[in-house]
Amino acid sequence: MSFDKRIDGRGFLDLRPMEAKVGVIEKADGSAYFRMGDTVAYAAVYGPRELVPRFKQNPKTGILRCNYNMLPFSGVGERIRPGGNRRSKEISMVTEKALLPVVLLDHFPNSVVDVFIELPQTDAGSRCAGITAAALALADAGIPMKDLVSAVAVGKVDDKLLVDLRYEEEAFEGEVSDIPFAFIHNTGEISLLQMDGIIDDESLIKLVDLARDAAEKVYEVQKKALLEKFKKVGDGNERK
Numbered sequence: 001m002s003f004d005k006r007i008d009g010r011g012f013l014d015l016r017p018m019e020a021k022v023g024v025i026e027k028a029d030g031s032a033y034f035r036m037g038d039t040v041a042y043a044a045v046y047g048p049r050e051l052v053p054r055f056k057q058n059p060k061t062g063i064l065r066c067n068y069n070m071l072p073f074s075g076v077g078e079r080i081r082p083g084g085n086r087r088s089k090e091i092s093m094v095t096e097k098a099l100l101p102v103v104l105l106d107h108f109p110n111s112v113v114d115v116f117i118e119l120p121q122t123d124a125g126s127r128c129a130g131i132t133a134a135a136l137a138l139a140d141a142g143i144p145m146k147d148l149v150s151a152v153a154v155g156k157v158d159d160k161l162l163v164d165l166r167y168e169e170e171a172f173e174g175e176v177s178d179i180p181f182a183f184i185h186n187t188g189e190i191s192l193l194q195m196d197g198i199i200d201d202e203s204l205i206k207l208v209d210l211a212r213d214a215a216e217k218v219y220e221v222q223k224k225a226l227l228e229k230f231k232k233v234g235d236g237n238e239r240k
Contacts, residue, residue, distance in 0.1 A: 003158035015164045020225035022140040030141020034133035038123035041130045043137035048111035062108035066095040066115045091127045098182040098192040104144040124167045150218040151182040154211045163214045181211040
């Protein structure tokens with residue numbers, strides 16, 4: 001069985017349709033919605049606030065805590081068990097690692113910034129959607145940041161290099177690799193690189209470049225969402 005074309009009709013290097021909004025959760029300090037195809041992520045930021053218990057406080061810096069959660073009936077594949085699990089803990093940790101290089105936590109000693117990421121609907125790429133939404137929510141909360149982080153997955157199915165895999169492509173019966181990336185926009189640094197599967201060196205090098213180009217498209221969607229919100233804020237101030 002060979003992989004000749006994508007199920008949804010996209011070209012091999014095309015992203016799914018994307019949409020982003022900020023300020024979507026009223027009582028959060030910052031929030032965002034990000035959709036890539038049928039994968040939907042909401043992120044809410046609370047803080048900075050005093051870290052308790054106090055023995056965990058650091059007088060030189062704050063800490064970032066991320067909590068990633070897929071809702072029980074969100075997945076295309078098997079039903080997700082409710083509550084915490086090993087996968088959600090691992091993705092929460094890598095989300096923190098992907099965002100830490102840009103968040104200026106030294107502005108908030110003895111404090112914590114909490115980020116909650118909920119996915120009510122998924123079709124692969126959930127950690128990338130969560131990271132992208134979380135970066136937007138941090139910006140919406142006014143947390144000082146050096147830059148935005150944009151995430152996207154690439155991979156190889158059979159002998160084809162793909163950008164932004166869907167669930168059916170990840171589950172293809174044959175040789176498959178899935179590689180989530182997160183990039184810091186201005187510097188081009190990689191803040192997340194994971195891989196599921198096996199891939200040759202030449203294909204991996206090509207996929208790094210494809211992921212970088214795709215992440216720039218994700219960044220443009222993030223930037224547009226932030227500009228739209230703050231343009232509305234500015235227009236409202238002018239009317240007053």
